Amino acid sequence: MKTLSPTIGYALLGFLRQRPLHGYAIHQQLSDPVGLGQVWQLKLSQLYALLGKLEEVDYVTTEVEMQTSRPPRKLFHLTAAGEEAFAMWVRGSVTHGRHLRLEFLVKLYFARQEGTTVALQLLANQRAQCQLWLSAEQAKVEESAGEYGRLVHRFRLGQIQAMLAWLDDCQGVIGV
Amino acid sequence: MKTLSPTIGYALLGFLRQRPLHGYAIHQQLSDPVGLGQVWQLKLSQLYALLGKLEEVDYVTTEVEMQTSRPPRKLFHLTAAGEEAFAMWVRGSVTHGRHLRLEFLVKLYFARQEGTTVALQLLANQRAQCQLWLSAEQAKVEESAGEYGRLVHRFRLGQIQAMLAWLDDCQGVIGV
C-alpha cells in the first residue's frame, strides 16, 4: 500500500468529518472569504489532485452519485484510517518556521472546529516546538562570529519571538 | 534572447564582481560557515544549473582554462548586462515576506560587500515595502469579520512588525 507523508493535503480530511462531500463543494467551503480563503487558495484542479492522493492511500473512499440534468458527483467518504491520520495531523506542530504562514494556520482552523481542547493541544505543541527553535538560535548567536552572522541570527530570533507571542495570544483568545 | 526574472540566482553574479571564478571555487565561498553558508546552502549540481541559466541570458560568459594534472576549469566572467542586473537586484526589496528568510539575507550579504551606501539603500527600500505590507494588513484587520480572521491577521502583523524592528536594528548596526 502506498503511503503519504503528512502535508497540508491532510486538511481536506477535515471537511469530510461531518458528512461526505464532493470536490466542487469542498472547494466552495475552502474559498470562504472569512474562513480558510484568507489563508489557503487552491485551484479546483489542484484540489482534485490532492483528493486523488488521499484516495490512493485509502484515507477516503469514493462513491459516484448520479444526478438528473447535472454532471455526476464523486462523493468522498472518510475512512477510519483517514480519521486517525487527520487526528494526528491536526494536533501536531509543524516542523519548520516557514510552515506557520500556511500549514499551521490551516491546522488552527480545523483544530478550532474540533473544539477548544484540540485547539489548545495544537497551540501547546507548537509552542514547545518554537521554544526549541528559540534555544537553538540563542545558542548559535553566542558562537556566531562576524557581524553578518549576528544579523542573521537576530532576524531569526525576532521572527520566532513574534511567533511565540502570537501563540500565547491565541491561547488567551481560545482558552477559558 | 532569453530572459530570466530576478531570483536568488542573481546573487552568484556578486561573486564575479572582483574577478572571474569557476563553479567549484564559487561553491567554496558560498559554503563559508561564517558567511553565506549560514543562510544559503546549495549543492554543487544546483549551482552549476544556476550558472548555466545565467550564461543563457548573457549575464556571464565562459572561458575554459586548462590545467596540468587537474580537470579543466570553466571560468565565468561577468558581462556589462550582468553587472547591471546585479546592481538592480542587490538594491531592490523582495516582493513577499517569505523571501526575507533567504533571498533578502543574501542580498544583505552582498550589499554590505558593495559598501555602506548600497546596504543602506537596500534596507531603506525593504523598509518601505514592509510598511506597505503593514498598512495593508492593518486595513484588513479592521474589515475582517470573525475570530479566525483576526487571529490570522494578528499573526501576519506580528511577523511584519518583527521584520521592521530588525530592519531598523540593521540600519543602526551598518549606518554611521
Place this chain on the structure above:
DNA sequence: GGCCGCATGTAATCTGTTACATGATTCT
C-alpha cells in the same frame, strides 16, 4: 449567442532537491 455555474479531470511547466556518473590526483 455568449457567459456563468456546475462538475470533473489531464497535461504542461516551473522550481527545488537528491541521486547518480565520471575521472584524475593527493593524502593517510
Place this chain on the structure above:
DNA sequence: AGAATCATGTAACAGATTACATGCGGCC
C-alpha cells in the same frame, strides 16, 4: 588500499501552480 579533493555535469523526482479540455443547462 581507500578516502578526500578537485571539477564538471545529467537525470530523476517531488511539489506547487497554471493552462487546457470537456460538456450540459440556465440566465441575460
